[in-house]
Amino acid sequence: xxxxxxVPEYYAGKTLFITGSTGFMGKVLIEKLLRSCPDxxxxxxxxxxxxxxxxxxxLDGFMNCRVFDKLKSEHPExxxxxxxxxxxxxxxxxxxxxxxxxxxxxxxxxxxxCAACVRFDMFIRDAVNMNTVGTKRVLDVASxxxxxxxxxxxxxxxxxxxxxxxxxxxxPAKHRPKHxxxxxxxxxxxxxxxxxxxxxxxxxxxxxxxxxxxxxLVAQHAGKFPIVIARPSIVTAAxxxxxxxxxxxxxxxxxxxxxxGKGVIRTMHCNENYAADIVPVDMVVNACxxxxxxxxxxxxxxxxxxxxxxxxxxxxxxxEALALGRxxxxxxxxxxxxxxxxGAPSASRLRHQVTLFLTHTLxxxxxDLLARALQQKxxxxxxxxxxxxxxxxxxxxxxxxxxxxxxxxxxxxxxxxEEDDETFYTDLTVIDWNTYIRDYIKGAREFVMKEDPSTxxxxxxxxxxxxxxxxxxxxxxxxxxxxxxxxxxxxxxxxMFWAA
Numbered sequence: 043x044x045x046x047x048x049v050p051e052y053y054a055g056k057t058l059f060i061t062g063s064t065g066f067m068g069k070v071l072i073e074k075l076l077r078s079c080p081d082x083x084x085x086x087x088x089x090x091x092x093x094x095x096x097x098x099x100x101l102d103g104f105m106n107c108r109v110f111d112k113l114k115s116e117h118p119e120x121x122x123x124x125x126x127x128x129x130x131x132x133x134x135x136x137x138x139x140x141x142x143x144x145x146x147x148x149x150x151x152x153x154x155x156c157a158a159c160v161r162f163d164m165f166i167r168d169a170v171n172m173n174t175v176g177t178k179r180v181l182d183v184a185s186x187x188x189x190x191x192x193x194x195x196x197x198x199x200x201x202x203x204x205x206x207x208x209x210x211x212x213x214p215a216k217h218r219p220k221h222x223x224x225x226x227x228x229x230x231x232x233x234x235x236x237x238x239x240x241x242x243x244x245x246x247x248x249x250x251x252x253x254x255x256x257x258x259l260v261a262q263h264a265g266k267f268p269i270v271i272a273r274p275s276i277v278t279a280a281x282x283x284x285x286x287x288x289x290x291x292x293x294x295x296x297x298x299x300x301x302x303g304k305g306v307i308r309t310m311h312c313n314e315n316y317a318a319d320i321v322p323v324d325m326v327v328n329a330c331x332x333x334x335x336x337x338x339x340x341x342x343x344x345x346x347x348x349x350x351x352x353x354x355x356x357x358x359x360x361x362e363a364l365a366l367g368r369x370x371x372x373x374x375x376x377x378x379x380x381x382x383x384x385g386a387p388s389a390s391r392l393r394h395q396v397t398l399f400l401t402h403t404l405x406x407x408x409x410d411l412l413a414r415a416l417q418q419k420x421x422x423x424x425x426x427x428x429x430x431x432x433x434x435x436x437x438x439x440x441x442x443x444x445x446x447x448x449x450x451x452x453x454x455x456x457x458x459x460e461e462d463d464e465t466f467y468t469d470l471t472v473i474d475w476n477t478y479i480r481d482y483i484k485g486a487r488e489f490v491m492k493e494d495p496s497t498x499x500x501x502x503x504x505x506x507x508x509x510x511x512x513x514x515x516x517x518x519x520x521x522x523x524x525x526x527x528x529x530x531x532x533x534x535x536x537x538m539f540w541a542a
Contacts, residue, residue, distance in 0.1 A: 049458060056191075065157070066323060077120070192338040265343055277321060279481070281478060315361060455468060
């Protein structure tokens with residue numbers, strides 16, 4: 043059945059309120075809406091006020107991001123539709139002024155809640171305040187919106203890590219959100235730290251726990267207005283928009299690619315045969331836009347769920363990702379490297395720990411010892427501890443395998459016109475992983491590490507020099523080991539000979 047209107051037609055004349063606009067997903071979402079839904083009336087952006095910076099300065103700084111380059115050159119007039127609303131999801135009533143709150147509740151039809159903290163090791167009180175209480179404050183604003191047509195809440199496919207097959211439905215939280223919010227408010231830090239592992243069990247971290255808690259909280263507003271919960275899996279660099287490989291942070295796989303490419307990470311606890319359920323940020327954003335559109339038109343009474351995950355669509359393993367990363371980081375090396383890229387993942391935790399000691403810990407202490415001898419400030423041990431902390435978080439997801447039901451994601455393509463399906467693409471089967479990983483490394487190099495493409499020739503020369511140094515070092519070490527073994531063997535033979 044043909045849709046009653048196209049996606050751009052639905053968003054035409056609409057006023058949106060978006061939280062988390064300065065985040066990785068938020069920037070791509072705003073760029074896509076302005077470029078592909080040109081008749082949007084206005085987008086209000088919740089931004090934390092900065093001392094000495096007014097709303098105009100905040101907006102100007104926001105628009106200077108490379109993600110908006112294409113829009114600036116083709117449709118600069120679209121930026122006039124953006125308006126900053128000073129506020130913070132950590133503040134009571136979002137920190138909104140009475141005037142701003144009244145404006146949002148009077149004008150907005152679409153609310154997209156993307157704000158969240160993606161730090162997995164956050165203290166439970168902070169995680170609850172950011173992810174759960176923050177969402178409650180956003181829901182309070184939504185409840186007063188006179189024209190609201192849809193509430194889009196961005197969650198995660200890893201909201202229930204103990205479930206092997208995550209269906210597109212609500213999984214009631216282990217605890218009532220209200221009770222948890224009250225508990226973290228009155229309990230002191232020492233007691234809360236002691237109880238945290240038991241509270242979040244069986245979740246691996248406070249991020250997953252609070253995301254599950256927040257979904258339950260959002261679902262309690264069913265029937266007040268149409269609600270859809272989007273659950274992306276691991277969100278990675280852009281597939282093609284606003285530019286192939288665009289990424290702006292070192293979270294998750296990006297940090298692994300950069301760390302391995304710089305020779306800092308040389309081992310990782312990972313099962314190479316397990317699926318790497320990564321989804322490009324532009325496809326996640328397109329899915330969220332389509333979910334807002336379909337949910338607003340269908341007006342369901344129940345909360346809708348959509349797992350934005352590739353499970354069963356375009357299989358890709360961690361082993362394949364790492365192998366392609368090794369190939370393309372040689373083609374597009376980083377300008378500053380600690381050592382020649384190398385190493386390998388290990389499914390054995392014991393083997394990983396031994397390799398970690400030999401290739402991470404021991405060299406780090408050696409470098410710091412030399413630094414102290416040269417009266418320089420030691421830095422390597424501290425850096426390795428930070429890297430290891432980040433790896434520990436990621437390794438939970440590379441040593442287990444999940445399956446996400448994604449019928450609702452697949453169905454999105456059947457609910458829009460062919461033109462909208464092409465514009466707001468969500469078809470994961472079109473991704474060529476070899477090209478994608480190449481663009482990912484180029485993007486991490488250019489957009490995260492701020493290395494201009496013109497530095498590539500010099501970086502390649504450095505990479506060759508590091509290769510020769512790495513080879514020489516290996517030969518030297520192996521020679522010492524072989525020499526020691528031969529001496530011991532000869533000594534044993536001579537002892538046996540004289541004994542005879």
